[in-house]
Ligand SMILES: *[C@@H]1O[C@H](CO)[C@@H](O)[C@H](O)[C@H]1NC(C)=O
Ligand SMILES: *[C@@H]1O[C@H](CO)[C@@H](O)[C@H](O)[C@H]1NC(C)=O
Ligand SMILES: *[C@@H]1O[C@H](CO)[C@@H](O)[C@H](O)[C@H]1NC(C)=O
Ligand SMILES: *[C@@H]1O[C@H](CO)[C@@H](O)[C@H](O)[C@H]1NC(C)=O
């Protein structure tokens with residue numbers, strides 16, 4: 710949960726990688742998109758007196774990072790909605806942005822309406838991922854066919870929000886959301902192996918035997934390369950600068 714530590718060497722690496730154009734996708738939900746960049750930490754725990762968000766000198770501060778705030782990591786409902794299939798569709802995300810996710814429980818929920826009252830409709834049973842280390846790491850997971858929650862029916866044009874919750878080893882949870890409008894399949898951005906893929910360094914585990922996820926062979930577990938670590942740092946630095 711500690712904010713990622715910057716160092717001068719990482720900053721230089723960041724600038725180098727930026728000039729190589731390697732970081733055009735510093736997001737958490739890589740498909741179908743997200744509300745906006747919330748990889749952002751500011752203020753101090755002393756200033757907020759230990760609160761996750763506090764009002765300080767005329768603006769909010771997020772001393773632990775915006776992403777830890779329910780329901781959508783400090784981001785309000787957006788108006789740039791993504792079209793997503795009325796019968797369910799793909800979701801891809803990068804789970805390794807913060808420390809503490811060598812294992813993590815993942816929840817994918819739906820909230821109905823333009824400004825949902827809650828995000829209390831699970832789309833999948835909780836599942837566990839295993840990452841290459843407890844430090845930040847790169848890589849994505851892709852679930853090509855996430856269904857609608859049981860007993861939910863929608864029509865084209867209805868609005869909703871998809872919420873991803875990632876509970877770290879120690880139980881603290883990161884939140885990220887994407888606002889969608891349901892649409893027919895042919896109106897939805899195509900899912901490809903470039904925008905939706907499983908990295909070999911991230912594995913999946915069942916939490917409940919009834920899970921509807923299909924298994925893949927166990928992923929090899931290695932430590933992250935220095936470049937990988939730097940890439941993550943870079944994205945976090947950019948995240949902090951952009952907001
Ligand atoms: C919505 O706009 C924000 C702010 O410009 C941007 O960061 C985000 O990627 C956009 N989301 C989608 C789904 O287009
Ligand atoms: C708020 O203002 C005080 C007094 O000027 C300053 O010490 C403090 O760092 C400011 N807080 C933030 C988050 O900028
Ligand atoms: C902290 O970050 C938030 C979100 O980007 C921003 O709205 C706010 O102005 C920042 N606060 C300070 C004191 O820089
Ligand atoms: C869906 O949300 C958009 C704003 O993002 C709004 O303009 C539109 O009216 C909403 N549609 C419905 C059916 O509520």
Ligand SMILES: *[C@@H]1O[C@H](CO)[C@@H](O)[C@H](O)[C@H]1NC(C)=O
Nearest residue numbers: 820821822825826827828829
């Ligand atoms: C969540 O919101 C829905 C409306 O989208 C409502 O029907 C339901 O009762 C709410 N559930 C809880 C637990 O508040």
Ligand SMILES: *[C@@H]1O[C@H](CO)[C@@H](O)[C@H](O)[C@H]1NC(C)=O
Nearest residue numbers: 851906907913922923924925
């Ligand atoms: C990624 O792995 C999960 C869990 O094994 C699987 O359900 C999903 O289909 C895989 N994604 C792709 C694109 O193969």
